[in-house]
Amino acid sequence: MTDLLTDPRRRLRRTATVVSLALLCGCATSTVVLLPEEDGRQTSISVKQGGTEVILEQPYAAARANALGPRAYVATPEDVQAKFAPALAAQPARATTFTLYFIEGKDEFTEESRQDVDRILSEIAKRPVPDVLVVGHTDAVGNDQTNDALGQQRAETVRAALMKLGIPADDIRAISRGKRALAVPTPDGVAEPRNRRVVILVR
Amino acid sequence: MSLPSSHYRSPTSSLILLRNGLVATLLFACAALGNAAEIGQVKVSRGQVTIERQGKSSPATVGMRLQTSDFVRTGVDGSVGITMDDDSLLSAGPNSELSLDRYTLNSTTNQGRFDSSLNKGTLAVISGRIAKQSPDAMTVRTPNAILGVRGTEFVVSAND
Numbered sequence: 001m002t003d004l005l006t007d008p009r010r011r012l013r014r015t016a017t018v019v020s021l022a023l024l025c026g027c028a029t030s031t032v033v034l035l036p037e038e039d040g041r042q043t044s045i046s047v048k049q050g051g052t053e054v055i056l057e058q059p060y061a062a063a064r065a066n067a068l069g070p071r072a073y074v075a076t077p078e079d080v081q082a083k084f085a086p087a088l089a090a091q092p093a094r095a096t097t098f099t100l101y102f103i104e105g106k107d108e109f110t111e112e113s114r115q116d117v118d119r120i121l122s123e124i125a126k127r128p129v130p131d132v133l134v135v136g137h138t139d140a141v142g143n144d145q146t147n148d149a150l151g152q153q154r155a156e157t158v159r160a161a162l163m164k165l166g167i168p169a170d171d172i173r174a175i176s177r178g179k180r181a182l183a184v185p186t187p188d189g190v191a192e193p194r195n196r197r198v199v200i201l202v203r
Numbered sequence: 204m205s206l207p208s209s210h211y212r213s214p215t216s217s218l219i220l221l222r223n224g225l226v227a228t229l230l231f232a233c234a235a236l237g238n239a240a241e242i243g244q245v246k247v248s249r250g251q252v253t254i255e256r257q258g259k260s261s262p263a264t265v266g267m268r269l270q271t272s273d274f275v276r277t278g279v280d281g282s283v284g285i286t287m288d289d290d291s292l293l294s295a296g297p298n299s300e301l302s303l304d305r306y307t308l309n310s311t312t313n314q315g316r317f318d319s320s321l322n323k324g325t326l327a328v329i330s331g332r333i334a335k336q337s338p339d340a341m342t343v344r345t346p347n348a349i350l351g352v353r354g355t356e357f358v359v360s361a362n363d
Contacts, residue, residue, distance in 0.1 A: 028346050028347035029362065030345035030346070030347055031359065032348070032357060032358070033358050036356070037354075038356075042354075043353070043354045043355050044353040045353065045357050046350065047350055048349045049347055049348045049349075063348075065347050080358060083358075084327055084360070087295055087296035087299075087325040087326055088327045088358070090282035090294035090295065090296070090327075091292055091327055093246070128246070129245075131244055131286075133290075178311060180313075201290070203244075
């Protein structure tokens with residue numbers, strides 16, 4: 001009978017297990033660093049590993065998750081650059097936002113907004129592969145259903161106008177937020193010209 | 204007996220009209236589905252970058268539209284920048300593997316879910332409307348951790 005401890009096959013298997021465990025531990029490392037916000041807003045990320053959670057809330061708060069569990073630390077801008085410069089350099093340009101205003105209850109622009117269209121076209125021309133999101137908003141007069149439809153109608157008006165100006169249909173999407181995202185907070189039912197708008201995101 | 208040709212329609216031409224109608228409807232349906240399935244767009248692509256979709260791999264060209272389950276891979280010299288439909292910006296550095304696992308968005312309510320995985324490499328993220336509307340509706344997984352994104356800018360690396 002073979003001795004269990006000295007059986008070469010068992011020894012091999014045990015070695016293999018140790019090696020693969022080591023590889024597993026060596027490989028599975030993740031690092032997370034929270035970055036400062038452009039406009040200084042509050043920001044936060046939770047990092048969960050198994051049953052343990054680390055919450056990052058300050059700029060450069062960081063966590064490293066490896067075989068020992070997630071550990072919080074403070075990173076430096078230099079650490080971030082050293083490791084993430086190529087990823088950060090590939091970040092797409094942020095959307096540029098324009099707002100056009102409408103005459104109450106209608107899908108017609110105010111005179112001023114009609115003149116803003118040129119600025120939108122030049123921003124679209126600047127982008128290598130532009131896509132345009134047109135978001136219709138209403139004021140707080142009327143119910144959600146009516147306002148969702150009116151917001152959509154306003155967005156479609158802008159989309160059609162952009163298409164007429166030569167922007168391909170495939171590159172423009174029209175959506176409505178109805179009265180869910182008032183620019184100027186008002187009680188329900190209040191007519192507010194600054195809320196009757198279409199926001200155009202050029203990306 | 205003869206009918207004015209403009210009023211006469213043979214059964215065959217009716218069938219053709221019907222068929223054309225069906226084709227148009229199908230094309231429209233496909234276009235609608237196509238749009239619904241588009242969740243983001245490649246805005247930046249440098250060096251070697253490929254997108255794997257349903258087992259097929261193709262180079263990630265600037266302007267390419269992305270779909271759920273797309274797998275993005277960058278080479279030694281590669282990097283890629285993606286704008287998602289909810290305005291999230293994801294960009295990966297060299298030797299990275301990023302999977303767009305799940306993406307849903309109701310554009311009226313902004314309720315949705317966006318889960319992605321970074322299997323290896325480096326990723327920079329600016330979260331968008333999904334995370335802004337509902338904290339924890341956006342996650343990024345690495346092989347050993349799950350990030351719950353409450354907003355907004357961070358970097359993450361996997362298997363470094």
